[in-house]
Amino acid sequence: MALLDFFKQNRKSGSAAKAKERLQILVAHDRAGPGPSYLPQLQRDLIKVIRKYVHVDQDAVNVRVEQEGNQEILELNIVLPDS
């Protein structure tokens, strides 16, 4: 309905905004390069340690390195199971 469209010209609510957000993250990641080579091993070791205390899935631990200016940030994301 054109009359309604006219009032809800909220362009940022469409899928384009989502696309841009995804791209910004992806491109920043691509530009940063592959990151240090010990990441996969670190991820495996972390899972072992965490499993001593709580059972988590293989993909519950996410390790990534991000570049922010001169700083490298090691980001660890662990999803605990629903209890």
Added chain:
Amino acid sequence: MARIIVVTSGKGGVGKTTTSAALATGLAARGHRTAVIDFDVGLRNLDLVMGCERRVVFDLVNVIQGEAGLRQALIRDKRQPNLSILAASQTRDKDALSLEGVGKVLDELAESHDYIVCDSPAGIEKGATMAMYFADDAIVVTNPEVSSVRDSDRMIGILSSKSRRAEQNLEPIRERLLITRYSPERVAKGEMLSIEDVQDILALDLIGVIPESESVLNASNAGVPVIMDEASNAGQAYQDMVDRYLGEELPHRFTTVGKKGLFGRLFGG
């Protein structure tokens, strides 16, 4: 000395060949001696878009391997006397291209041309890196679509690190962005990345915006570069691109939704 322009994108199907054909035709029509080379060894297409597919006898690889002279292999365009086309090889493997061989062909072309347009294949393999290695200017063709923008970003990185200009510490390649298949209607609805969105991410100067247009398919069906369809929006947008490449400052056209009257806005679909 000729200026070498690479038309590149990373992703396939975004309009590199259409753009190469338009740029080369437009430069030639403005009186510049121009050659356009298809670097897509194994999957040649530029000849089809230019409408000279039945006149290909020798190709780029024949010239590099010394089986034909450059003059024998160049196809003189039937419409533009200043324009020649060098087709890609259809059969041989990509290893047929060597940096040394491509460099020699470009050097020889440079003696008798003002502009050399290099139509890059998709991807980041040998053909694409050869097409960009010797470039002075680059046109990065991007659709307002996530995978295309991402691939263009990768290409921009490669352009600034793996080219002759980068390796010899010369002034960097002048890279400019061409957005193709742009639909202002979908942008207005929030369904498509806008020009500003794409530029925010890629941070390149904009050389043109080509609207989504039926005339592009019609033109390639007919083997006539769409820039020659002066009645079409896409043709006119390509004319503007060529003028901007040559230094003119022109506003971007066909980037906003065509104005409807008040009645149409209230009751139109």
